[in-house]
Amino acid sequence: MTTPPEREDGGSDSRPDSRPDGRSEPGLSAIMSERRQLINLAYRLLGSLAEAEDAVQETYVRWYTLSPQQQQAIESPGAWLTRVAGRICLNLLNSARARRENYVGDWIPEPLPEPTEWSGGRAGGTTVDPADRVTLDESIDMAFLVVLESMTPAERVAFILHDVFRYPFAEVADIVGRTPAACRQLASSARRRIRTARSPAPPTGRQAVIVRNFKQAWAAKDIDALIGLLDPDVVATGDGGGLATTVRRPFEDAEQLARGLVDLTARLADLTILERTVNGRPGLVARQDGVIVTVYAFDIAGDRITHIWAVRNPKKLRPWR
Structure with a gap:
């Protein structure tokens, strides 16, 4: 090997x-x-x-x-x-x-900041070792990770090892415990899942503009502007892990989501929304009393936001604190 x-x-x-x-x-x-x-x-x-x-x-x-x-x-x-x-x-x-x-509630993959922004800290407040930082690329954005969650364990391992890390199928087979031909089929099935689930994303610069416009409309409590940036069938999912409050069910309507966001800022006057890189893509974080309490990741198709993931579980926000 x-x-x-x-x-x-x-x-x-x-x-x-x-x-x-x-x-x-x-x-x-x-x-x-x-x-x-x-x-x-x-x-x-x-x-x-x-x-x-x-x-x-x-x-x-x-x-x-x-x-x-x-x-x-x-x-x-x-x-x-x-x-x-x-x-x-x-x-x-x-x-x-x-x-x-x-x-408790929906499980969302753990969001990661840009490596230079890791305020890091393991338990006890020690600095995160650079060797523990994850290299961010297209294989790590939140939408990609969510699709990976829909795969079988063998599909996920075969696909990541071969397509992302470039291991030959003979070596993948040794890890997965199947034949190289079977691993080839697993990776092929994983690719089909990704093609089916994901639409081509706009360039990162365009995504940044859309997320910035979303932030500004949110800050202005402009419901119409928010609706204009959201896909009519937008889905917003929250992950509190039973340790932080989230909506009980995902939002699945642009107007409902826009009004929910405006209501949130009205209830939490000390909430500050900042632009940050989340898993290599433009995202937002919510800071309260100087502490990041929510990380928002986005999936964007065309000029509309199709999915928002809000991670509030404090255990998943370790690198951000």
Whole structure:
């Protein structure tokens, strides 16, 4: 098994120490240089930074439970770590549906800020390690992640590993536990789901203009302007996880949503709406008493907003705090 040709972090696979057989011995720096690649993979597979960190932590635990002789026998430690992380994520995805049945309200993937905006903090207020930051690209926007949630675990893993991280199907098969031909079919099925569920998005600059106009109309409490920016069948979904209040059912009407937004600002006079990058796309955040309490992600088709995701679960806003 070889390391994929394109890395998300630009890291090096150099092995500083040599072995009698001429192959290099995996040093600590070489092993830890894989961490960002693993975080990038696990977040795309799981849709949760917290779960991704746990999966990667478990991957390293398994590496360090190997004896030095077992570690040295592994030809490509990076490939070994990826294989183990992929299998851990697959197991988590298989159990996620049962766990999310007990989740309070709608479950939305965890939103991420632009890497330079991570105010970060794990528990205890320590700074987020740059190796834990996820590289943002088109495979990470909220609409894409939501479509991934509709896939079977095997489809999701096969698609992400092959189409996003460029692993050959022979290596994907080793992780998923199916034949290369079966993994090829899984990835093909995932692509069909994406084509069916998603409309071409306008350029990022145009999206930014639409989101800015939406923010301004919201601040002005201009219901007509808001309706003009919303698709008639717009859907707005909130995720409070039982820890923050959200609407009980998604809004599915432009006028109803516009009036709900205006009512929200009327009730919360100290709410400040700011433009921010959310999962690589133009988005908004709501700040109250100096703390970000809601992150808004948008799906836009043409010149209309078709879906708004409002994440209020404080556990999912960790990188924003």
